[in-house]
Ligand SMILES: NC(=O)c1ccc[n+]([C@@H]2O[C@H](COP(=O)([O-])OP(=O)(O)OC[C@H]3O[C@@H](n4cnc5c(N)ncnc54)[C@H](O)[C@@H]3O)[C@@H](O)[C@H]2O)c1
């Protein structure tokens with residue numbers, strides 16, 4: 498009988514504890530799928546004294562560097578998150594000949610290229626399905642299933658925490674703070690939820706998706722990023738009035754001149770678009786490709802057990818490769834496409850502002866849009882009691898544009914900001930699927 502494959506687990510938090518449970522409880526099933534038994538030889542943690550029911554305390558160690566340097570490991574699963582010490586531990590694991598599985602998008606957003614090259618050179622695997630959209634298979638479809646096609650756009654809801662918060666604010670009128678607290682309790686949020694609500698987590702995932710979709714390396718800092726902290730109940734109400742709902746979207750597209758646009762921002766999504774009905778901590782990703790057309794992937798994007806499902810899919814795949822003495826082909830970052838600045842991105846916009854209620858104001862506002870080449874699609878005007886409580890500011894305009902370039906819209910906002918007939922706050926939200 499062949500020897501078992503030795504596995505080390507780093508981190509026993511929300512996801513790591515679920516992975517440990519599956520490896521320890523489902524050993525027979527996993528063995529039948531791999532053809533070899535998995536032996537969990539160590540679990541690296543920060544605090545050895547924490548009670549971990551069902552886990553033999555002899556497996557627990559706080560010496561993670563020692564664990565990954567043993568030299569006899571087949572697979573290292575990294576679930577501690579953050580850049581260091583995770584990066585150093587993965588490098589050491591690879592250098593020692595172990596295949597690695599990670600859910601760490603913050604790390605992979607900047608080091609995927611480097612770690613892939615290390616793994617390739619050492620003839621080991623690097624798998625990371627859980628790093629983007631938790632349980633949803635999206636890395637493997639981009640890396641394998643669609644690699645014979647040409648992807649033109651990827652657009653999705655890739656952060657469960659923010660989708661949970663926005664959904665609760667829309668459907669139950671729950672406050673932002675209490676929705677965030679619930680998401681944290683349910684294990685969706687990152688250790689520091691700023692990464693979720695400021696869009697950084699989604700931006701890390703967008704960098705990974707854009708890189709895979711367009712066969713290039715995209716770094717986190719190249720992703721335009723706006724979170725949900727400035728979304729107000731008024732924005733949500735305005736979206737409703739337009740037949741839309743507010744979602745945090747990650748978008749990666751090719752421009753006409755073959756550059757990559759990659760961005761994360763809140764958007765008004767038309768209710769008829771399938772992404773509008775993605776609720777709670779669910780994630781969904783739309784892919785457009787030349788041959789396959791439109792594809793949509795939907796499922797649980799966060800939470801311990803769903804994320805552990807994706808990790809275990811990678812563990813079984815990597816273990817099968819070890820069993821056969823092979824490693825999957827990793828890299829396809831060969832195009833070196835440039836990332837275009839956000840100003841060159843094209844989108845529809847919803848612009849809302851207060852105006853003075855007097856003859857000719859609507860025409861002058863429309864002229865500002867027209868002068869910058871921005872075409873209007875829908876214009877709403879409502880009468881407001883009080884307004885900014887300044888004399889005459891008694892109407893609110895909500896303008897939905899046709900598709901235009903970001904720089905044109907910025908010029909419109911700048912000029913409206915200078916006009917004495919426009920109130921001081923001009924709110925802008927990008928629109929999708931309208
Ligand atoms: N929770 C989710 O829904 C989810 C989904 C997809 C991906 N992820 C990713 O999975 C990884 C783990 O997430 P989590 O939610 O389980 O986080 P967590 O905070 O619950 O768990 C991380 C664990 O690692 C331990 N740890 C951190 N630094 C350590 C160190 N230096 N030495 C030893 N132990 C250390 C912590 O004590 C903690 O127990 C992260 O990269 C996260 O981004 C999480």
Ligand SMILES: N[C@@H](CCO)C(=O)O
Nearest residue numbers: 656657658686687799
């Ligand atoms: N914090 C992340 C976990 C999944 O990556 C989220 O809310 O989606």
Ligand code: NA
Nearest residue numbers: 626629631633
């Ligand atoms: Na996934």
